[in-house]
Amino acid sequence: MNLVPISPESPFITMAALIRAHAQHQPQRPALCDDQHELSYAQLDALMDRVAAALQREGVLPGQVIAICALSSVSYAALFLGALRAGVVVAPLAPSSTPDSLRAMLRDAEAQWLFLDKAAQALVPTDMAGLRCVSLDAEAAGLGFEDWLAPEGTPPQAVDITPGAPFNIIYSSGTTGTPKGIVQSHGMRWAHVRRGDAYNYSPDGRTLLATPLYSNTTLVVFFPTLAFGGCVQLMAKFDAARYLQLAEKHGVTHTMLVPVQYQRIMALPQFGDHKLSAFRFKFCTSAPFSAALKADVLARWPGGLVEFYGMTEGGGSCILAAHEHPDKLHTVGRPAEGHDIRLIDEEGREVTDDEAGEVVGHSAGMMTAYHGQPEKTREAEWFDTQGKRFIRTGDVGRFDTDGFLTLIDRRKDMVISGGFNIYPSDLEAQLRGHPAVEDVAVVGVPSQQWGETPVAFVVPRAGAAGEAQDILVWYNQRAGKTQRLADLYFIEELPRSAIGKVLKRELRDRYEADHR
Numbered sequence: 001m002n003l004v005p006i007s008p009e010s011p012f013i014t015m016a017a018l019i020r021a022h023a024q025h026q027p028q029r030p031a032l033c034d035d036q037h038e039l040s041y042a043q044l045d046a047l048m049d050r051v052a053a054a055l056q057r058e059g060v061l062p063g064q065v066i067a068i069c070a071l072s073s074v075s076y077a078a079l080f081l082g083a084l085r086a087g088v089v090v091a092p093l094a095p096s097s098t099p100d101s102l103r104a105m106l107r108d109a110e111a112q113w114l115f116l117d118k119a120a121q122a123l124v125p126t127d128m129a130g131l132r133c134v135s136l137d138a139e140a141a142g143l144g145f146e147d148w149l150a151p152e153g154t155p156p157q158a159v160d161i162t163p164g165a166p167f168n169i170i171y172s173s174g175t176t177g178t179p180k181g182i183v184q185s186h187g188m189r190w191a192h193v194r195r196g197d198a199y200n201y202s203p204d205g206r207t208l209l210a211t212p213l214y215s216n217t218t219l220v221v222f223f224p225t226l227a228f229g230g231c232v233q234l235m236a237k238f239d240a241a242r243y244l245q246l247a248e249k250h251g252v253t254h255t256m257l258v259p260v261q262y263q264r265i266m267a268l269p270q271f272g273d274h275k276l277s278a279f280r281f282k283f284c285t286s287a288p289f290s291a292a293l294k295a296d297v298l299a300r301w302p303g304g305l306v307e308f309y310g311m312t313e314g315g316g317s318c319i320l321a322a323h324e325h326p327d328k329l330h331t332v333g334r335p336a337e338g339h340d341i342r343l344i345d346e347e348g349r350e351v352t353d354d355e356a357g358e359v360v361g362h363s364a365g366m367m368t369a370y371h372g373q374p375e376k377t378r379e380a381e382w383f384d385t386q387g388k389r390f391i392r393t394g395d396v397g398r399f400d401t402d403g404f405l406t407l408i409d410r411r412k413d414m415v416i417s418g419g420f421n422i423y424p425s426d427l428e429a430q431l432r433g434h435p436a437v438e439d440v441a442v443v444g445v446p447s448q449q450w451g452e453t454p455v456a457f458v459v460p461r462a463g464a465a466g467e468a469q470d471i472l473v474w475y476n477q478r479a480g481k482t483q484r485l486a487d488l489y490f491i492e493e494l495p496r497s498a499i500g501k502v503l504k505r506e507l508r509d510r511y512e513a514d515h516r
Contacts, residue, residue: 004018004021004022004227004228004229006193006194006196006197006227006228007194007197008194008195008197008337010194012163012186012187012190013190014084014085014161014186015081015084015186015189015193015223015226015227016048016081016084016085016161018193018226018227019031019041019044019045019048019081019226020045022041022045022203022226022229023041023042023044023045023046026041026203026229027040027041027042028040028041028042029041029203029229029231030231031043031044031226031231031232032044032074032077032078032231032232032234033074033231033232033233033234033250034072034073034074034233034234034235034236035235035236036073036074037073037074037075038074039074039078041229044078044081046152046153047078047082047149048078048081048082048085049082049085049150049154049155049156050082050149050150050151050152050154051078051079051081051082051083051085051086051149051150052082052083052085052086052088052156052159053086053150053154053155053156053157054148054149054150055082055083055086055088055113056086056156056157057150058113060086060088060112060113061087061088062086062087062088062159062161062165063087063088063089063165063166064088064089064110064112065088065089065090065091065109065110065111065169066083066088066089066090066091066111066112066113066114066115067090067091067092067093067105067106067109067111067113067114067115068080068090068091068092068093068114068115068116068136068213068214069092069093069094069095069097069102069114069115069116069120069123069214070095070115070116070117070119070120070136070137071095071117071119071212071236071237072209072212072213072218072234072235072236073117073136073137073234073236074234075136075137075145076115076117076136076213077213077222077232077234079115079136079145080092080168080213081226084161084167085156085159086156086159087159087160087161087165089166089167089168089169090167090168090169091105091109091111091168091169091170091171091181092168092170092213092214093105093106093120093171093214094171094212094214094498095117095119095120095123096498097123098123099122099123099124099125101179102120102123102124102125103125103127103128104179105171105179105181106125106128106131107128108171108179108181108371108372109169109181109371111131112130112131112132113131113132113133113134114131114132114133114134114142115133115134115135115136115145116133116134116135116136116140116142117135117136117137117139117140118137118139118140120140121139121140121141124140124141134148161186162186163185163186163187163190164185164186164187164368165185165186166183166184166185166186166368167184167185167186167188167189168184168189168219169181169182169183169184169371170182170184170214170215170216170219170312171214172216172312172313180370180371180373180376181370181371181372181373182216182312182313182367182370182371183367183368183369183370183371184216184312184314184367184368185368187364187365188314188364188365188366188367189219189223191363191364191365192219192220192223192224192365193223193224193227195224195336196224196227196228197228199224199254199280199281199304199306200253200280200281201224201225201227201228201230201254202228202229202230203228203229203230204230204253205225205228205230205231205253205254205280206230206231206232206233206250206251206252206253206254207221207222207225207230207231207232207233207252207253207254207255207256208233208235208243208246208247208250208252208254208255209221209222209232209233209234209235209255209256210235210237210238210243210255210257210261211238211256211257211258211261211498211499212498212499213234214498215286215498215499216312217256217258217285217286217499218256220256220283220285220308221254221255221256221283225254230253230254233246233250233252238261240261240264240265240267240268241268241270243261243265244265244268244270244271244274244276245274247274247276247279248274248275248276251278252276252278252279253278253279253280253281253303254279254280254281254282254283255279255282255283256282256283256284256285257282257283257284258284258285258286258287258499258500259284259286259287259288259289259290259293259500260287260496260500261500262284262289262293262297263293266293266296266297266300266301271300272300276301276302276303277302279301279302279303280303280304281303281304281305281306282297282301282303282304282305282306283306283307283308284305284306284307284308285307285308285309285310286499286500286501287499287500287501287502288407288425289307291329291330294307294322294329295326295329297322298322298323298326304321304322304323304324305321305322305323306319306320306321306322307319307320307322307332307333309332309333309405309407310361310393311391311393312367313366313367313380313391314363314365314366314367314391315360315361315362315363315365315366315390315391315392315393316335316336316339316340316341316359316360316361316362316363316390316391317335317336317339317361317363317365318332318333318334318335318336318339318341318405319333319334319336320332320333320334320404321333325404328402328404330406331400331404331405331406332397332404332405332406332407333404333405334402334403334404334405335361335403335405336363338363338364339361339362339363340361340362340363340388340390341359341360341361341405342359342360342361342384342390343355343356343357343358343359343360343397343398343399344357344358344360344382345357345358348382350384353399354398355398356396356397356398356408357396357397357398358392358393358394358395358396358411359392359393359395359396359397359405359407360382360390360391360392360393361390361391361393362388362389362390362391366389366391367391379392380392394410394411394412395407395408395409395410395411396408396409396410396411396414396423407425408423408425408426409423409424409425409426413443413444413504414444415442415443415444415452415453415454416444416451416452417444417447417450417451417452417453417454417482418449418450418451418482420482422444422454422482422483424441424442424443424444424454426483427442427454427456427475427479427483427485428440428441428442428456430475430478430479431456431458431471431475434471434474434475435461435464436460436461436464436465436466436470436471437458437459437460437461437471438458438459438460438461438462439458439459439494440456440457440458440459440494441456441457441494441502441504441507442454442455442456442457442485443455443457443504443507443508443511444508445486445508445511445512445515446512447486453486454483454484454485454486455485455486455487455488455489455511456472456475456485456487456488456489457488457489457490457491457494457507458471458488458489458490458491459490459491459492459493459494460490468488468489468490469488471488472485472487472488475488489511494507495507
C-alpha cells in the first residue's frame with residue numbers, strides 16, 4: 001500500500017516532499033543502492049537537507065543551475081534530489097561528452113558549480129572563470145563532496161516550488177551533434193509520476209536502472225519509483241550478465257532498458273538460468289524496438305512489457321502494453337490518456353486518416369523551451385488552427401484503423417533520391433533478412449547524379465561467410481528500383497549513444513571523409 005496516495009487526479013506534490021513523507025513513515029526502508037552504498041529513506045532525506053543547505057550557503061538561488069557530470073551512483077542521485085529541495089535546477093551532463101561539448105553545455109546552462117567523478121575528470125574545462133568543482137568520488141579534482149556538504153542536521157530554508165518552476169535541463173544532441181538544453185518543469189515530472197499507479201510501483205518494489213541518470217530515459221522511471229516509496233538499484237555501467245545477477249539477487253520488480261540492452265540480455269546463453277519471476281513491468285524507450293525482439297522478451301521474461309514512444313522535449317507520448325497487444329508489436333502503441341497525437345505534412349497541414357505524416361504531440365508533459373535558444377524552440381513547435389501548442393518529433397508515422405501508431409522513419413533520415421522518398425528503416429528491415437547480417441544502418445550520402453543515394457553499414461554475424469559485395473548483390477536483386485543501395489560496407493560495431501540510438505551522423509561523416 002502506498003503511504004502517499006498518488007493517482008492521475010492527485011494535486012501537485014514535489015519530489016522533495018514525497019521523499020520527506022516516506023522518510024517519516026518508512027525511515028528504514030532502502031531508497032537508493034549502488035554497488036558500494038545503500039541509503040534508507042531517512043538517510044536520503046537527511047542528505048538532501050545537507051545538499052540543499054550547502055547550495056543555499058553558497059548563494060545558489062532557486063531557478064539557478066548546477067551541473068552534474070558523472071556515472072550513476074547513490075551520491076549523484078542524492079545530490080540531484082537535494083538540489084530540487086532547494087529549488088535549484090539540475091543539468092545532468094554525459095561523461096561521454098567531448099571537452100568542447102561539455103564547455104558549451106556549461107556555458108549554455110550558466111552553471112557555476114560542476115559536480116563530477118573520475119569518469120569526467122579529463123573533460124573539465126580549465127578556461128571557465130568562476131567554475132567551481134566538487135568531486136563526488138574523492139578521485140576527481142575539486143573539493144570533496146563530504147567536505148562540501150553542510151554539517152549534519154543543518155536545515156535548509158524552505159522554498160516554495162510551483163508546477164511551472166524549472167526542474168532540470170536535459171541536453172539532447174540527438175544525431176545533430178549540437179547540444180540543446182531541454183527545460184523540463186516540476187509539473188512535467190509530476191505528470192510522469194502520476195501515471196505510476198498503473199504500473200504497480202509500491203514501497204516493496206525495486207527498480208534496476210542500467211541507463212545513465214543524465215538521460216530522460218532513466219528519469220521517467222527513477223522518479224516514479226521513489227515517489228511511490230520503492231528502492232532504486234543503480235548500475236554505473238551496463239553489463240548484461242551482471243544485470244541478470246542483480247535482478248535475481250534483489251528480486252527486481254521494475255526496469256528500464258533500451259533495445260540494444262534487451263538484445264544483449266536475451267542473447268546470453270545463461271538467460272534462462274536466472275529466476276526473474278518478481279518482475280512486474282519492464283519498460284523500453286529511446287530507440288526502435290523490433291517486433292521480433294519484443295516477442296522474444298514476452299516469451300521468456302516474466303512480467304509486463306511496456307514501450308514508451310515520445311521525446312525528451314515532451315509533447316505527446318504513445319504507449320504499447322506489448323503483453324496486452326501481442327498482435328501490435330510492430331507499432332509503438334496508442335496515444336497515452338490525455339495526449340493529443342496528430343500527423344502533419346511538409347506544409348504543416350494535418351493529413352487524412354490513411355496517410356503518413358510527421359508526428360506532433362501535445363500533453364501536460366511538455367518542455368518549457370530549449371534553454372536560451374528561442375529560434376530552436378519555435379522550430380520544434382507546431383500550432384493547430386485553434387492555437388493549441390504541439391511539439392514536433394521529426395518522426396514519420398501512420399495510424400492504423402485501431403489507433404495504433406506505426407513509425408516509418410525519422411524525417412531527417414529520409415533519403416530523397418532522384419525525387420523519390422526512401423525510408424532507411426524499410427531497407428534495414430530487408431537487410432536484416434540476410435543470414436550474415438547481425439546489425440545494420442542505412443544512411444543517405446551525397447550523389448551527383450541523384451542528389452542523395454542510400455548506402456548501408458552492416459555488422460556481419462560472427463562466423464558468417466561472404467563479403468560485403470555478396471550482401472549488396474543479394475539485397476539489390478530483391479529491392480525495388482528506387483530503393484537499391486549504392487554501396488554496402490562492413491563495420492565492427494555501429495556507433496551508438498549511451499541510450500542505444502544509432503549515430504547516423506557519424507556514419508555519414510565517416511563515408512564523406514573516406515570519399516573526399
